[in-house]
Amino acid sequence: MNDYQQFIENVKRKTGIDLSQYKEAQMKRRLTSLYEKRGLKSFQQFFQEMEKDEKLFHEFLDRMTINVSEFYRNAKRWEVLEKKILPKLLEQNRHLKIWSAACSTGEEPYTLAMVVSKLVPLARVSILATDIDENAIARAKIGMYTERSLQELPEEMKRKFFTKEGMYYKIDEKIKRAVTFKKHNLLADPFDRQFDLIVCRNVLIYFTEEAKERLYYKFNQALRPGGILFVGSTEQIFNPGLYGFEMEDTFFYRKIN
Structure with a gap:
C-alpha cells in the first residue's frame, strides 16, 4: 500500500471520510501543497501531525472541502x-x-x-x-x-x-x-x-x-x-x-x- 492509500485508510478510520471517492490527482495536489507548507515530507507524516494538532486537522478539512463560496454566485x-x-x-x-x-x-x-x-x-x-x-x-x-x-x-x-x-x-x-x-x-x-x-x-x-x-x-x-x-x-x-x-x-x- 503506497503512502497516499495508507493516508486514505487512516483518514477513513478517524473521520468516516472516504477520500477514495474524490478525484485522486486533484486531492493529492491540494493536500500535498498543504503538508509541504508545514515542512512535512509525506502523507504518513501529515496524518501523524493531524493526530496531534487540531488546527492542522481543521486546515485539512478546509482544504479538502474547498470552502470557496459567494452569495448569489452565477x-x-x-x-x-x-x-x-x-x-x-x-x-x-x-x-x-x-x-x-x-x-x-x-x-x-x-x-x-x-x-x-x-x-x-x-x-x-x-x-x-x-x-x-x-x-x-x-x-x-x-x-x-x-x-x-x-x-x-x-x-x-x-x-x-x-x-x-x-x-x-x-x-x-x-x-x-x-x-x-x-x-x-x-x-x-x-x-x-x-x-x-x-x-x-x-x-x-x-x-x-x-x-x-x-x-x-x-x-x-x-x-x-x-x-x-x-x-x-x-x-x-x-x-x-x-x-x-x-x-x-x-x-x-x-x-x-
Whole structure:
C-alpha cells in the first residue's frame, strides 16, 4: 500500500471520510501543497501531525472541502430559480422543504433564504444546510462576511439583508433563523426525504464518476416527485433520464413522477 492509500485508510478510520471517492490527482495536489507548507515530507507524516494538532486537522478539512463560496454566485441561475423554478414549486406545495448540500460557510443557504423571502413568508419554508466540515458550519452560524463574499449580490439585497459592522457584513437575523445547519457526509450518511428543492453546486466536480452517479440516485430518492435538483455551472448531467430526472432548465433537473 503506497503512502497516499495508507493516508486514505487512516483518514477513513478517524473521520468516516472516504477520500477514495474524490478525484485522486486533484486531492493529492491540494493536500500535498498543504503538508509541504508545514515542512512535512509525506502523507504518513501529515496524518501523524493531524493526530496531534487540531488546527492542522481543521486546515485539512478546509482544504479538502474547498470552502470557496459567494452569495448569489452565477447570478443568472439565481434569477431562473426565483422567476421560474420556485413559483412552479410553490404552485404544487404551499410549504417548501429545501436542502443546501455541501453548504460550506453558509453563503448558498442564506442566498436561498433571501431569494425565497421575496416570494413567500419564511415561515412557509424549511431550509436545511449541511456540510462535512464543522469549522465551516461554525463560521456559517456566525453569519459575518467580508465584502468579497458579497461582490455578486445585487445592491438592493445587500442593503436589505446586511448590516455593516467594521470590516464585516452581518446577515439579518430573520434570514439566519430560516436556516438549520447540520454536519453531514454526502458520501456516507443517509439522506432525508421529500425535499422540494436540493441545491448541490460546485461540489460534484471533485468526486469520481462512480461517486457522482451514486449521488444522483440518492438525490433523486431524496426529492418528492416533481422536486428539483439544482447543480453548479460545471456540473451538467448529460443523461438525466438514467437517474430519474428530466431537464427543467440549464443546471435544473426535475424528478420524473
